[in-house]
Amino acid sequence: MKFTKMHGAGNDYIYIDCFANPVPNDIPQLAQKMSHRHFGVGGDGLVLIRPSERADAWMQMFNADGSESEMCGNAIRCVAKLVYQRGIARKERMTIQTGAGDLTLDLEVSDDSIVERVTVDMGEPILEASEVPTTIVPSRQVVDHEVTFDGRTFRVTCVSMGNPHCVIFVDEATDDLVLGLGPKIENDPRFPRRTNVEFVEVIDRTHLRQRTWERGSGETWACGTGASAVCVAGVLTGRTERAVEIQLLGGLLKLRWDDNTNHVFKTGGATEVFSGVWEQ
Numbered sequence: 001m002k003f004t005k006m007h008g009a010g011n012d013y014i015y016i017d018c019f020a021n022p023v024p025n026d027i028p029q030l031a032q033k034m035s036h037r038h039f040g041v042g043g044d045g046l047v048l049i050r051p052s053e054r055a056d057a058w059m060q061m062f063n064a065d066g067s068e069s070e071m072c073g074n075a076i077r078c079v080a081k082l083v084y085q086r087g088i089a090r091k092e093r094m095t096i097q098t099g100a101g102d103l104t105l106d107l108e109v110s111d112d113s114i115v116e117r118v119t120v121d122m123g124e125p126i127l128e129a130s131e132v133p134t135t136i137v138p139s140r141q142v143v144d145h146e147v148t149f150d151g152r153t154f155r156v157t158c159v160s161m162g163n164p165h166c167v168i169f170v171d172e173a174t175d176d177l178v179l180g181l182g183p184k185i186e187n188d189p190r191f192p193r194r195t196n197v198e199f200v201e202v203i204d205r206t207h208l209r210q211r212t213w214e215r216g217s218g219e220t221w222a223c224g225t226g227a228s229a230v231c232v233a234g235v236l237t238g239r240t241e242r243a244v245e246i247q248l249l250g251g252l253l254k255l256r257w258d259d260n261t262n263h264v265f266k267t268g269g270a271t272e273v274f275s276g277v278w279e280q
């Protein structure tokens with residue numbers, strides 16, 4: 001089975017083109033095996049690019065632990081690049097079906113037909129308490145809510161971009177917080193579907209620094225749905241403007257929460273690393 005390794009801002013996944021390959025069996029187990037950084041290809045997870053009945057392609061994504069997520073903001077840019085460059089859909093505006101709905105993407109293509117940057121319409125953030133565990137926000141206040149994890153109290157903002165995020169603004173996103181507390185928050189029973197966790201430093205009203213502990217994959221070098229949630233949380237808590245640049249461990253993402261449509265737009269690159277054949 002042929003695969004391609006790609007990354008978006010250092011968030012690296014293994015991609016299988018199911019227009020050209022059959023859909024593999026036992027995908028959760030395959031995701032675990034291929035993602036393993038010592039015994040497999042290595043990556044934050046596995047992404048299948050599948051034919052869709054209503055969009056140009058369907059992105060199905062699995063974390064490194066084999067769990068399936070609704071959406072991946074960095075992977076979807078890579079999917080768009082493969083879909084365009086392999087001629088599956090030679091369109092500079094395309095739609096990709098995801099577990100968070102059908103999303104529209106605008107591709108910036110060079111004269112020699114290389115996709116250099118992609119802007120994704122990430123849709124509307126979901127702030128309703130129905131998307132957020134009521135045990136975390138008993139007052140239905142999802143913004144800037146005081147919560148204690150492991151004996152430490154933080155103000156958190158819970159934002160769903162189709163997948164769940166718990167955004168915490170901190171003075172410094174230390175290893176102690178990201179690697180120590182991140183997994184405890186991810187698996188806190190008050191989050192019934194587990195959660196992604198963002199630790200965010202505000203540099204000024206248009207610049208932030210983010211580290212993410214991802215549900216099912218651990219710390220990643222970037223998280224696109226997470227950056228979208230951070231953009232929204234920054235505005236809702238009065239810390240930032242609606243357009244921001246977010247520095248992640250593996251690169252920069254530009255975010256804008258549009259006033260008129262309520263949609264979040266995210267721009268970033270997509271890089272092909274190598275291709276290979278998986279024989280196990």
Ligand SMILES: N[C@@H](CCC[C@H](N)C(=O)O)C(=O)O
Nearest residue numbers: 069072073074163223224225
């Ligand atoms: N890295 C991703 C998010 C991947 C899924 C996430 N771990 C989840 O389980 O929701 C992104 O760029 O958005």
